Amino acid sequence: PRYIDLTAITSIKELTEQVAAKALELxxxxxxxxxxxxxxxLEEGRxxxxxxxxxxxxxxxxxxxxAGGHSAVVSSLALTLAEIDESTPxxxxxxxxxxxxxxxxxxxxxxxxxxxxxxxxATPEQLRPSHVANLQALFALGITSxxxxxxxIEHYGEWEAIYAEHRGNLPRAAVQLTWEGDAxxxxxxRRSGDGDEHLRVGAIKLxxxxxxxxxxxxxxxxxxxxxxxxxxxxxxxxxxxxxxRTAHRAGWQIGVHAIGDAAxxxxxxxxxxxxxxxxxxxxxxxLNHFTLLPDTETLAAMARNGIAITQQPNFTYTLEGxxxxxxxxxxxETNNPLRTPLxxxxxxxxxxxxxxxxxxxxxxxxxxxxGRSGRVFGPExxxxxxxxxxxxxxxGAWLTREEHLKGTLEAGKLADFIILNENPLLxxxxxxxxxxxxxxxxxxxxxxxxxxxxxxxx
Numbered sequence: 434p435r436y437i438d439l440t441a442i443t444s445i446k447e448l449t450e451q452v453a454a455k456a457l458e459l460x461x462x463x464x465x466x467x468x469x470x471x472x473x474x475l476e477e478g479r480x481x482x483x484x485x486x487x488x489x490x491x492x493x494x495x496x497x498x499x500a501g502g503h504s505a506v507v508s509s510l511a512l513t514l515a516e517i518d519e520s521t522p523x524x525x526x527x528x529x530x531x532x533x534x535x536x537x538x539x540x541x542x543x544x545x546x547x548x549x550x551x552x553x554x555a556t557p558e559q560l561r562p563s564h565v566a567n568l569q570a571l572f573a574l575g576i577t578s579x580x581x582x583x584x585x586i587e588h589y590g591e592w593e594a595i596y597a598e599h600r601g602n603l604p605r606a607a608v609q610l611t612w613e614g615d616a617x618x619x620x621x622x623r624r625s626g627d628g629d630e631h632l633r634v635g636a637i638k639l640x641x642x643x644x645x646x647x648x649x650x651x652x653x654x655x656x657x658x659x660x661x662x663x664x665x666x667x668x669x670x671x672x673x674x675x676x677x678r679t680a681h682r683a684g685w686q687i688g689v690h691a692i693g694d695a696a697x698x699x700x701x702x703x704x705x706x707x708x709x710x711x712x713x714x715x716x717x718x719x720l721n722h723f724t725l726l727p728d729t730e731t732l733a734a735m736a737r738n739g740i741a742i743t744q745q746p747n748f749t750y751t752l753e754g755x756x757x758x759x760x761x762x763x764x765x766e767t768n769n770p771l772r773t774p775l776x777x778x779x780x781x782x783x784x785x786x787x788x789x790x791x792x793x794x795x796x797x798x799x800x801x802x803x804g805r806s807g808r809v810f811g812p813e814x815x816x817x818x819x820x821x822x823x824x825x826x827x828x829g830a831w832l833t834r835e836e837h838l839k840g841t842l843e844a845g846k847l848a849d850f851i852i853l854n855e856n857p858l859l860x861x862x863x864x865x866x867x868x869x870x871x872x873x874x875x876x877x878x879x880x881x882x883x884x885x886x887x888x889x890x891x
Contacts, residue, residue, distance in 0.1 A: 435459060435552075436563075439497060440469030440787070444476040448497070449489040456490035464552045465490060467497040470506075471646075471788060473754050473805070481506050482532075483539025496549050500787050503644030505545035512537060515548045526667050528647070542647040543667075557591045565595060568603045572881035574791035575870040577849040578605040578839065580688075580743070580784065580832065582721075583638045585611050586621045596632040602880060605849070607635035607833040609688055615679050625686035626834050630847060635833065636688035636719070637680045640667045642696035645724055645752060648759050650693035652725060656759040664693055674703045681707045687718045688743070694725035694764070701731050705738050719743055719782075719832060723774070725760075726767040732777045741780035743832060744769060746821070747795035751788040753804030766811035771799055773814060782832050783824030796821050796857065797865040818858055848877035 437455055442448050448470060455465045472480045486495045486508035494511035498504075512518070519537060521529060527544025531537055541548060571579065584592070592608055607628075612618065618637075627634045642664055643649025648656055651664040666673065680687050681704075691700040697720060704718055719741035734740075749756075749769045756768050767773070774781050785795050797803070799821040802810050816824075830840030839847045852872040860868065873881035 435464050435466050437465065437467035437497070438469060439467045440500065440789075442470060443474060445479070445481050445485055446476075448475075448481055449485050452486060452489040452495060452497075456493045459493065461492035463493055464511075465493050465495045466549070466552055468502075469500050469787070470497060471500040471751070473751055473788075478754075480540060483508050483512070483537065486539065494551075496545070496552065498545065498549070499646060501644050501646050503646050503649065504540060504542040505549065506539045507541060507545070507548045508539065511548050511551075512539070514551055517547060526643070526649075526665055528649070543643045543649050557588075557594070561591070561595060564591075565599055565603070568595075568606075569880075571604050571790070572873040572875075573870060573883075575851040575853070575873055576604055576791070577851070577873065577875050578829065578833075578835075579607075580635055580829075581606055581608040582786070583611055584608050586613060586617065589621075589634070592632060600631040601876065601878070603631070604875070605631055605839070605847075607633050609635040609638040612637050612639055612676055612680055615683060618680075618683060618685070624684050630835070630838055633833065636686040636717075638688050638690065638721075639673070639676055639680070640690040641673055641700050642666055642691060642693050645692050645748075645755055645759075648755065650724065651696040651699070652693040652764075653695045653698075654764065657761050659759070663695065666696070666699070670699055670703075673699065674706065677703050678707045678710065681713065681716070681718070682711050686716065688721050689718070690721045692722045692724040694727045697723060697725065697727045698731050701727070701734050701738075701740060704740055705734050708738050715739075717741060717832065717834065719780075722786075724748065724769055725764055726770040726773060729777075732774065732779065735774075736778045739780075741782065741832065742774055743782045743784050743829070744771065744774075744824075745784055745786045745795065746771060746799040747785055747788060747792075748798075749802060749810055750794050750798040750805055753806060753808065753810075756804075756810075767814055768810060769798075770811070770814045771816045771820075775816065775820065780828065780831065781824060782828040783821065784829065792825050793866060793868050795825070796868070797862075799824070800865065801862050822857065848874060850874050 437451050494514055495508035496511050497506050524544040528542040530540040623634050625634055625636050642651035649664045651666055655661050655663050689700045691697045721743055723742045723744050746769055756765055785792050799816050800818050802812055802815050827840030830836045839849050851870055854869045854871055871883045871886055
């Protein structure tokens with residue numbers, strides 16, 4: 434009851450109105466949480482700050498996580514409960530922001546758990562209805578399979594309980610898991626790929642750097658206008674290498690969160706070392722995001738060692754403002770590169786993450802390389818629509834070792850498909866964003882039909 438869905442809000446005014454309404458509903462002292470705001474989608478063109486939250490809910494602790502999960506804005510009362518003030522040391526791998534006046538502005542980057550860990554935890558039973566509803570809502574976006582970005586081995590049992598009850602009416606899922614140490618992962622008793630065509634254990638998710646929305650991605654060159662700041666690693670390089678080595682030797686597939694070019698260099702070098710020490714055929718390790726293009730040496734090492742990519746071309750569109758603010762030159766132009774890794778023979782799958790969750794914006798940006806403003810970034814990184822569609826289908830199925838089950842329409846495969854209002858291979862580029870899902874089918878059964886079509890049929 435304390436949660437607000439902020440994914441569709443378009444202004445800080447709307448955000449604060451929802452916070453105020455939630456405070457009235459819950460009463461003083463109750464936590465208010467939310468997720469999904471992005472300054473790139475707000476009319477004011479800025480982030481909400483603690484002053485905004487304080488005005489809306491002065492008697493409630495508030496913590497609203499930004500889309501992507503790499504930062505949050507929190508209220509004064511939330512900061513007080515977390516015992517955070519202007520004298521609090523900066524946390525390792527994160528930033529507690531201050532304004533130009535030296536006062537806390539309410540933004541915490543990468544270490545928002547300092548506050549959000551104080552929010553009372555709902556029981557799995559309380560969360561289950563919303564979990565199921567959120568998964569089923571993906572059908573309207575044309576999504577039949579997902580890779581869950583991250584979860585714990587403790588919570589994997591809840592996924593199993595949900596899929597045991599709703600398995601035929603939920604998108605197929607592979608759940609990436611947080612590395613919790615060799616002993617805990619061994620006791621878990623399962624490895625990447627265990628499960629069935631509805632739910633399976635995914636890769637280990639390891640963060641090398643932070644998100645670009647911070648910005649905290651680890652880059653070779655300093656961010657524009659931020660002095661010598663280049664972002665940061667989430668842990669020392671030696672610890673990253675040790676975790677990769679241990680997980681690889683234990684038989685896990687690994688998905689490495691690497692956004693900055695320096696983070697990509699480090700991840701590839703470490704994975705190459707691990708594979709040299711302990712060769713393993715068809716490991717299918719991959720990099721999540723791959724936002725900034727590394728040099729040809731790193732690209733060659735990826736191709737040589739079979740290190741794949743899962744990319745989000747929609748970020749070129751939705752995060753345009755962040756890139757223009759912090760990047761310049763070739764680094765800016767080649768953000769979220771597509772053609773170059775394909776030319777190097779690297780397996781490139783596409784996904785949407787969020788901003789938005791549906792794939793339409795990603796298809797548009799992959800083909801046009803246009804940002805929200807219409808600016809074209811690095812046109813040499815464009816790919817054809819057929820390659821973009823393969824990225825969202827068969828190349829994604831390959832990441833979870835399910836290319837024999839799905840990703841193409843063939844006899845003997847699962848009949849997962851969608852029907853669009855137009856043929857994406859024929860529609861003009863300018864009209865890609867107008868593509869709409871009319872029907873979604875899972876295992877040969879219709880699981881979604883657009884409301885307008887339902888009315889027509891009736």
